[in-house]
Amino acid sequence: MSIEAQTLHRETFILNLGPQHPATHGVLRIKLTLDGEYIEDAEPVIGYGHRMHEKMGENRTYAKFLPNTGRMDYVAAMFNTHGYVCAVERLAGITVPERAEFIRVITAELNRVASHLLWVGAFLIDLGGFTPLLYTFDDREQILDLLEAVTGARLTFCYYRFGGVCNDIDDDFIAGTRKFIAHLRSRMPMYHALITKNIIFRRRCEGIGPISAENCRKYGATGPVIRGSGVAYDVRKAEPYSIYPRLDFNVPVYGQGDCMARYLVRMDEIVESLRIVEQALDRLPGGPVMAEKVPRILKPPKGDCYFNVESARGSFGVRVVSDGTDKAYRMKLRSPCFSNLSLFQECSRGMLLADALALLGTLDLVIPDIDR
Amino acid sequence: MWNYLKEIFSGGYSLLVGMWITLRHTFRRPVTVQYPYESLKMPARYRGHIQLVFDAATGQPKCVACMACARACPSNCISLEGHKPEGATRRVVSKYTLDFTSCSLCGLCVESCSFDALEFSKDYNLAATKKDEYVMDLMKQAQGKQEK
Ligand code: SF4
Ligand code: SF4
Numbered sequence: 001m002s003i004e005a006q007t008l009h010r011e012t013f014i015l016n017l018g019p020q021h022p023a024t025h026g027v028l029r030i031k032l033t034l035d036g037e038y039i040e041d042a043e044p045v046i047g048y049g050h051r052m053h054e055k056m057g058e059n060r061t062y063a064k065f066l067p068n069t070g071r072m073d074y075v076a077a078m079f080n081t082h083g084y085v086c087a088v089e090r091l092a093g094i095t096v097p098e099r100a101e102f103i104r105v106i107t108a109e110l111n112r113v114a115s116h117l118l119w120v121g122a123f124l125i126d127l128g129g130f131t132p133l134l135y136t137f138d139d140r141e142q143i144l145d146l147l148e149a150v151t152g153a154r155l156t157f158c159y160y161r162f163g164g165v166c167n168d169i170d171d172d173f174i175a176g177t178r179k180f181i182a183h184l185r186s187r188m189p190m191y192h193a194l195i196t197k198n199i200i201f202r203r204r205c206e207g208i209g210p211i212s213a214e215n216c217r218k219y220g221a222t223g224p225v226i227r228g229s230g231v232a233y234d235v236r237k238a239e240p241y242s243i244y245p246r247l248d249f250n251v252p253v254y255g256q257g258d259c260m261a262r263y264l265v266r267m268d269e270i271v272e273s274l275r276i277v278e279q280a281l282d283r284l285p286g287g288p289v290m291a292e293k294v295p296r297i298l299k300p301p302k303g304d305c306y307f308n309v310e311s312a313r314g315s316f317g318v319r320v321v322s323d324g325t326d327k328a329y330r331m332k333l334r335s336p337c338f339s340n341l342s343l344f345q346e347c348s349r350g351m352l353l354a355d356a357l358a359l360l361g362t363l364d365l366v367i368p369d370i371d372r
Numbered sequence: 373m374w375n376y377l378k379e380i381f382s383g384g385y386s387l388l389v390g391m392w393i394t395l396r397h398t399f400r401r402p403v404t405v406q407y408p409y410e411s412l413k414m415p416a417r418y419r420g421h422i423q424l425v426f427d428a429a430t431g432q433p434k435c436v437a438c439m440a441c442a443r444a445c446p447s448n449c450i451s452l453e454g455h456k457p458e459g460a461t462r463r464v465v466s467k468y469t470l471d472f473t474s475c476s477l478c479g480l481c482v483e484s485c486s487f488d489a490l491e492f493s494k495d496y497n498l499a500a501t502k503k504d505e506y507v508m509d510l511m512k513q514a515q516g517k518q519e520k
Binding site: 064065067131135138151158166167190198 | 397
């Protein structure tokens with residue numbers, strides 16, 4: 001090849017995807033080096049939504065950090081709070097009443113369903129289909145109404161407390177949830193007919209954006225991403241917490257590793273989460289929802305604790321180091337989205353731009369969760 | 373060739389199914405609320421901005437200015453003053469300001485109050501044109517409500 005031909009071939013250009021771009025769901029910027037429509041390199045640039053949550057956790061009392069937890073992954077805020085309260089409870093040696101554990105699982109799983117429904121709608125917008133978003137939001141709204149009646153907020157719930165939850169659930173909530181479970185189950189065939197079987201959707205997803213299990217391990221991807229690559233890793237099974245060991249549910253795994261697999265994992269998880277909620281409602285014990293004698297200003301003994309929960313996007317971990325005072329000495333928040341995004345650079349190499357956006361969509365990124 | 377035709381047929385069918393679903397949805401009742409004309413009632417636990425609770429018997433705020441709420445607030449948006457009138461058994465609040473610009477509606481203040489003197493407002497139409505409008509004098513606000 002002559003030098004001229006070589007340079008001609010290597011002619012690339014740089015395209016900024018984001019930070020304000022409809023396809024990136026938030027302030028994520030991706031610096032794309034494109035060769036025509038093919039991606040040579042995709043470098044995620046993050047930090048636009050950085051609010052120093054970790055540092056804030058270190059300069060305020062434990063209870064005052066609670067509202068912060070809902071503002072990282074605001075689409076699935078319950079899980080962040082769950083991870084945080086569990087870490088502090090373990091440090092401080094607080095036992096949570098049985099009923100509160102059940103309520104936590106019920107609300108968290110409802111939140112997972114809401115998060116996945118939002119993802120389906122947003123992902124289809126990425127692919128160019130607008131209508132399904134309206135249907136998924138219709139269903140998601142019903143969950144938010146249920147959760148709002150219990151927690152008082154629609155997104156940033158701030159519902160869990162050290163030692164339990166701040167409000168008990170009432171009969172209206174239980175009846176409403178049961179009604180909703182039946183309703184969403186009846187809607188699932190509609191979603192599959194409308195989306196899963198749709199030829200355009202299939203063509204945009206099947207075989208597109210494969211992520212190998214090896215890459216998932218390398219970058220620490222978790223949640224539906226790793227389960228779509230054939231690895232049955234779910235914190236709820238791998239390191240069971242709360243009442244999950246007592247509940248009967250499956251972990252959906254698909255081996256293809258493509259966008260379709262990740263989509264199917266999430267669709268199946270909606271059904272599994274509904275099963276979990278139903279079982280938890282059936283077995284809901286009575287009793288208090290707050291542990292007794294939790295001091296208002298918590299001072300856990302010196303120690304170091306890491307707690308992992310399975311959030312809607314993967315494993316969310318909180319590490320709290322206590323030096324015996326009322327503030328944490330170190331607070332480390334491991335967000336699933338950060339790890340899930342990390343593999344994008346390697347996996348998108350050589351892909352078509354439009355396909356890479358589908359891949360980006362299936363990673364289910366919440367940007368403030370990446371930046372924290 | 374046969375496969376090709378089959379794919380066109382099944383693909384076209386899947387599109388028709390989708391359109392049929394959308395068509396059916398067209399005749400459903402709308403789920404949205406036409407906001408300025410109708411509005412939703414907030415659930416009992418809805419966390420709006422905070423407001424003082426008044427004692428029905430005395431017409432005075434129940435607050436005893438113990439500062440627990442101000443200490444519990446993660447965003448330091450509550451400032452209040454209180455004094456003890458002569459001959460009274462408890463302190464009374466004389467000034468209670470909420471800086472709503474930094475309030476995160478977390479509810480920790482309401483939980484921390486042992487006198488049931490704080491509650492959430494159900495008002496969510498809180499648009500304003502000036503920042504100062506969000507520095508709320510809760511004493512005045514509550515009095516205004518009482519007079520109504
Ligand atoms: S905690 Fe209650 S009584 Fe104490 S200052 Fe606040 S509102 Fe008043
Ligand atoms: S709701 Fe939270 S942020 Fe707002 S005033 Fe109360 S404690 Fe402070």
